[in-house]
Amino acid sequence: MIVRSVEFAGSVAAEGQPPPGGLPQVAFAGRSNVGKSSLVNRLLGRPRRKIARVSAVPGKTQTLNFYRVNDAFFLVDLPGLGYARAPVALRSSWLRLVRSYVSGSTALKGVAYLVDSRHPPMAADREFVDYLADAGVPTLVVLTKVDKLKRRERERGLAGPVCEGLGVDKEQVVGSSARTGEGTEALLEAVAELLGTGS
Ligand SMILES: Nc1nc2c(ncn2[C@@H]2O[C@H](COP(=O)(O)OP(=O)(O)OP(=O)(O)O)[C@@H](O)[C@H]2O)c(=O)[nH]1
Ligand SMILES: [Mg+2]
Numbered sequence: 001m002i003v004r005s006v007e008f009a010g011s012v013a014a015e016g017q018p019p020p021g022g023l024p025q026v027a028f029a030g031r032s033n034v035g036k037s038s039l040v041n042r043l044l045g046r047p048r049r050k051i052a053r054v055s056a057v058p059g060k061t062q063t064l065n066f067y068r069v070n071d072a073f074f075l076v077d078l079p080g081l082g083y084a085r086a087p088v089a090l091r092s093s094w095l096r097l098v099r100s101y102v103s104g105s106t107a108l109k110g111v112a113y114l115v116d117s118r119h120p121p122m123a124a125d126r127e128f129v130d131y132l133a134d135a136g137v138p139t140l141v142v143l144t145k146v147d148k149l150k151r152r153e154r155e156r157g158l159a160g161p162v163c164e165g166l167g168v169d170k171e172q173v174v175g176s177s178a179r180t181g182e183g184t185e186a187l188l189e190a191v192a193e194l195l196g197t198g199s
Contacts, residue, residue: 030114032080035144038178110194117143121165
């Protein structure tokens with residue numbers, strides 16, 4: 001897939017607020033700081049002139065942000081789940097917001113669920129991946145920040161433990177680095193497939 005145009009289309013900040021249009025959507029979910037916004041920037045060809053906001057401080061993304069791509073679909077950057085230092089009330093309100101979007105959006109074609117390739121998935125990851133399966137949302141698992149892995153760790157292959165931890169198949173897992181661009185092509189193809197426009 002070739003990204004020809006990208007525009008920020010708007011945000012959703014509250015449950016029940018409609019998305020900024022009815023185009024098909026693929027959303028990026030995962031725990032805070034896992035690299036969702038960075039990966040969205042990379043996929044959209046904006047690793048330097050960023051369109052999605054990234055920060056060293058977890059909890060940067062607090063709304064559902066919609067990016068219109070090729071006037072054909074939206075990539076949706078979701079707030080991080082389980083940002084530990086946010087007040088409990090805020091944490092659960094993000095989860096409610098994300099879940100109400102996932103369960104309420106008929107235009108949502110799939111979710112890329114991100115996990116940091118350096119750490120095994122946590123119970124919260126498993127819960128959300130199970131939730132997506134129960135909701136019937138096609139899910140792709142993305143291992144992020146693979147540039148931080150040592151060669152040994154890479155060769156040992158992290159997909160195995162991740163598949164076990166999340167209860168998904170190997171074919172559902174893609175490695176990526178927003179820093180080096182590794183995995184970008186494979187991810188764009190996977191996104192196209194979720195949208196039903198894959199070749
Ligand atoms: N080395 C490396 N660092 C990365 C990569 N992707 C993201 N980071 C860094 O990880 C931190 C968090 O990145 P974000 O993209 O803001 O993460 P997020 O998942 O959107 O975080 P929230 O919005 O808080 O949920 C930033 O300091 C990024 O520079 C990557 O592929 N490699
Ligand atoms: Mg973010």
